[in-house]
Amino acid sequence: MTSRSLPRPVVQQSASEATAGGAAAGHHAHQPRGLLRWVLTTNHKEIGTLYLLFALLMFFIGGTMALVVRAELFQPGMTFILPEFFNQMTTMHGLIMVFGAIMPAFVGLANWMVPVQIGAPDMALPRLNNFSFWLLPVSFTILLSTLFMEGGGPNFGWTFYAPLSTTYAPPSTSFFILAMHLAGISSILGAINIIATILNLRTPNMRLMDMPLFVWTWLITAFLLIAVMPVLAGVITMMLLDINFGTSFFDAAGGGDPVLFQHLFWFFGHPEVYIMILPAFGIVSAIVPTFARKRLFGYASMVYATASIAILSFVVWAHHMFTVGLPLTAQLFFMYSTMLIAVPTGVKVFNWIATLFRGSISFELPMLFSLAFIVQFTIGGLSGVMLAIAPADFQYHDTYFVVAHFHYVLVPGAVFAILAAAYYWLPKWSGVYPNVKLGLTHFWLSVIGVNLTFFPMHFSGLAGMPRRIPDYALQFADFNLLSSIGGFLFGISQLLFVAVVILCIRGKGEKAPAQAWEGAEGLEWTLPSPAPLHTFDTPPEFVPERDSPSRH
Amino acid sequence: MSRDQQLQQQNVARTVRRVLLGLVLMVGFTIALVPLYDVFCEVTGLNGKTASSAQVVGGAPVDTGRRVEVQFVTRNAPGLPWRLDAMEQTVWVHPGEVALARFAFVNVGQELSSGRAVPSVSPSQGARYFRKMECFCFQEQWLEAGERSEMPLVFQIDPDLPEGVNKLTLAYTLYPQGQAIGGYHEQ
Ligand code: HEM
Numbered sequence: 001m002t003s004r005s006l007p008r009p010v011v012q013q014s015a016s017e018a019t020a021g022g023a024a025a026g027h028h029a030h031q032p033r034g035l036l037r038w039v040l041t042t043n044h045k046e047i048g049t050l051y052l053l054f055a056l057l058m059f060f061i062g063g064t065m066a067l068v069v070r071a072e073l074f075q076p077g078m079t080f081i082l083p084e085f086f087n088q089m090t091t092m093h094g095l096i097m098v099f100g101a102i103m104p105a106f107v108g109l110a111n112w113m114v115p116v117q118i119g120a121p122d123m124a125l126p127r128l129n130n131f132s133f134w135l136l137p138v139s140f141t142i143l144l145s146t147l148f149m150e151g152g153g154p155n156f157g158w159t160f161y162a163p164l165s166t167t168y169a170p171p172s173t174s175f176f177i178l179a180m181h182l183a184g185i186s187s188i189l190g191a192i193n194i195i196a197t198i199l200n201l202r203t204p205n206m207r208l209m210d211m212p213l214f215v216w217t218w219l220i221t222a223f224l225l226i227a228v229m230p231v232l233a234g235v236i237t238m239m240l241l242d243i244n245f246g247t248s249f250f251d252a253a254g255g256g257d258p259v260l261f262q263h264l265f266w267f268f269g270h271p272e273v274y275i276m277i278l279p280a281f282g283i284v285s286a287i288v289p290t291f292a293r294k295r296l297f298g299y300a301s302m303v304y305a306t307a308s309i310a311i312l313s314f315v316v317w318a319h320h321m322f323t324v325g326l327p328l329t330a331q332l333f334f335m336y337s338t339m340l341i342a343v344p345t346g347v348k349v350f351n352w353i354a355t356l357f358r359g360s361i362s363f364e365l366p367m368l369f370s371l372a373f374i375v376q377f378t379i380g381g382l383s384g385v386m387l388a389i390a391p392a393d394f395q396y397h398d399t400y401f402v403v404a405h406f407h408y409v410l411v412p413g414a415v416f417a418i419l420a421a422a423y424y425w426l427p428k429w430s431g432v433y434p435n436v437k438l439g440l441t442h443f444w445l446s447v448i449g450v451n452l453t454f455f456p457m458h459f460s461g462l463a464g465m466p467r468r469i470p471d472y473a474l475q476f477a478d479f480n481l482l483s484s485i486g487g488f489l490f491g492i493s494q495l496l497f498v499a500v501v502i503l504c505i506r507g508k509g510e511k512a513p514a515q516a517w518e519g520a521e522g523l524e525w526t527l528p529s530p531a532p533l534h535t536f537d538t539p540p541e542f543v544p545e546r547d548s549p550s551r552h
Numbered sequence: 553m554s555r556d557q558q559l560q561q562q563n564v565a566r567t568v569r570r571v572l573l574g575l576v577l578m579v580g581f582t583i584a585l586v587p588l589y590d591v592f593c594e595v596t597g598l599n600g601k602t603a604s605s606a607q608v609v610g611g612a613p614v615d616t617g618r619r620v621e622v623q624f625v626t627r628n629a630p631g632l633p634w635r636l637d638a639m640e641q642t643v644w645v646h647p648g649e650v651a652l653a654r655f656a657f658v659n660v661g662q663e664l665s666s667g668r669a670v671p672s673v674s675p676s677q678g679a680r681y682f683r684k685m686e687c688f689c690f691q692e693q694w695l696e697a698g699e700r701s702e703m704p705l706v707f708q709i710d711p712d713l714p715e716g717v718n719k720l721t722l723a724y725t726l727y728p729q730g731q732a733i734g735g736y737h738e739q
């Protein structure tokens with residue numbers, strides 16, 4: 001792409017247009033209506049909404065698959081579904097949650113909030129933004145359709161290790177690869193857009209160190225995406241060549257090496273797990289100060305901690321591969337570098353707690369989800385440090401202990417942060433506060449459900465239960481029973497969230513003022529609630545000494 | 553105002569160009585990782601691979617003060633109706649000594665087919681010191697239906713083999729040749 005073919009920033013047009021679909025509208029004689037308006041929109045708020053609704057849909061599709069898995073594991077010795085289908089369910093669940101739910105949800109939040117938090121009228125490349133979104137429904141339609149193909153869908157785990165995903169893969173694997181390519185391109189384009197927006201469209205006087213932390217964490221996340229998405233694309237392209245064109249990148253028969261697959265995958269995969277958590281750090285760093293009614297403790301150290309986590313995440317990938325036969329020196333290196341990551345992570349947790357310390361805390365819904373995030377994410381971080389101990393990992397690897405670890409960082413971690421963000425910004429998006437009764441029920445059922453699901457997995461894992469199996473020995477029965485009950489409780493209580501969102505969309509609830517939360521700071525709260533379609537057509541005033549989250 | 557916007561637009565284009573450059577660099581890096589990995593493994597022997605063509609006999613004197621146990625293991629990848637057996641399971645050698653081991657290939661299938669034995673040494677830090685003067689693993693083999701063939705492996709353990717290593721296992725995995733792996737499901 002050359003600079004000439006780039007879509008023009010919408011700043012030029014939006015000032016004169018009071019209706020939706022900024023750039024698109026400029027090319028049509030009349031305003032597209034109804035469905036077409038959503039298909040063609042280039043407005044960052046509408047695209048943000050599309051991303052968020054898409055992520056919610058995928059959350060339920062992926063969640064249903066998880067419940068199929070939990071139903072099969074409810075009791076030992078059952079065959080509710082065939083083992084072949086079980087494998088497809090675990091694989092699809094992981095792929096959909098990672099690439100279809102969590103990542104698009106964060107991109108949706110970035111679309112909505114980054115421009116308004118930096119005082120920009122829109123994203124820097126609005127038409128590209130439309131394209132990156134619409135790649136996703138295409139990608140996931142293809143991915144889901146593989147379930148109905150001959151031989152079934154992907155069944156090799158979300159990590160799609162070769163040769164399981166090449167030599168032994170179902171015929172639909174080429175479609176899986178296509179779907180992943182599309183999702184990857186979507187992420188890359190989204191990241192380019194976010195970087196271009198943050199670096200160039202900030203309101204005058206807002207320096208980088210004046211940006212809200214959500215913007216900072218997304219800037220760093222976007223760089224991570226640019227760095228590792230090409231690696232993912234490379235790996236799946238090599239798989240495609242191995243499967244269809246007789247190369248042997250990962251095929252030992254032709255001189256290739258399956259372990260190379262794991263190195264490449266995790267070189268992408270570990271930064272990828274941070275892609276799924278850094279924006280969550282930004283969200284929590286916005287919410288905790290609001291409801292503690294204090295400035296965030298250690299703004300600069302938060303920025304540096306985020307950056308060091310991102311940089312370190314490139315040199316720890318082999319902690320997923322301790323058991324492949326690494327030489328001792330390599331095991332030691334990856335063990336210590338992994339433990340090093342716990343330091344900046346600890347700095348963050350410390351800063352949140354220090355922000356709470358002596359604050360005037362109140363427990364509104366976003367705050368509840370954020371506090372739960374801090375506690376539960378820390379549990380996941382601690383089990384991560386246990387897994388980082390190479391000799392111990394020989395026992396934990398590929399057991400439910402690993403499943404417990406990454407679900408703690410991803411579900412009561414990342415997902416709770418996304419829910420916190422939704423409860424926090426819904427008044428701004430919809431103009432009404434989320435229903436408190438429904439929200440509280442949702443919160444408490446989620447906390448109980450999520451811990452009931454994942455905490456027992458620590459024990460079944462330590463007792464030796466392997467992951468990704470459709471049946472298990474009798475001694476694991478009690479833990480699995482608890483996990484299954486918890487899973488259904490958590491899954492079903494998410495319907496309450498849907499109810500909350502629907503009520504907000506229909507405007508049912510207490511009307512929210514511009515400053516929806518008493519202690520909230522930031523440019524988004526200077527806008528009326530709900531935020532009009534076009535905002536900050538003229539850059540807002542920003543006085544660092546008065547408005548910067550890093551001011552003294 | 554419009555000048556500002558034009559400037560902003562230019563800045564956006566410049567950022568995008570830079571990010572795209574970074575993207576291209578990462579694509580190049582990914583492609584480069586494959587040969588880099590091979591070179592890295594060749595230098596360090598980390599993935600247990602041995603040299604893929606005949607090596608000359610090393611001139612270092614035989615170290616009669618030390619004995620190393622060399623074990624041979626064979627296995628079959630799916631898709632090739634052959635048997636491969638090591639005729640000696642274990643040989644004891646002095647480092648520096650040139651030794652011979654024989655292997656028997658049998659095609660138990662109904663038709664002419666080709667296969668290749670891929671070697672791997674463990675522990676992997678011994679791989680670099682396992683020198684092969686002659687090995688069937690350097691080429692692919694063809695066998696008629698029912699044909700049996702004995703083939704030699706001539707090897708030498710380099711006297712520089714690290715002190716702690718007293719036992720080396722050489723595993724041969726027999727793979728079918730000339731089949732696209734996508735064909736697995738049709739079998
Ligand atoms: C203190 C920080 C962390 C440490 C020390 C850590 C360490 C580890 C280690 C050593 C493993 C490999 C376990 C094994 O397979 O035997 C692992 C797996 C994993 N971690 Fe973490 N982790 C940390 C934080 C996170 C975060 C923040 C996320 C995501 C938001 C995450 C997501 C994952 C995932 C998804 C896996 C499993 C991948 C798979 O095999 O399917 N971890 N972690």
Ligand SMILES: [Cu+2]
Pocket residue numbers: 269270273316317319320
């Ligand atoms: Cu990792």
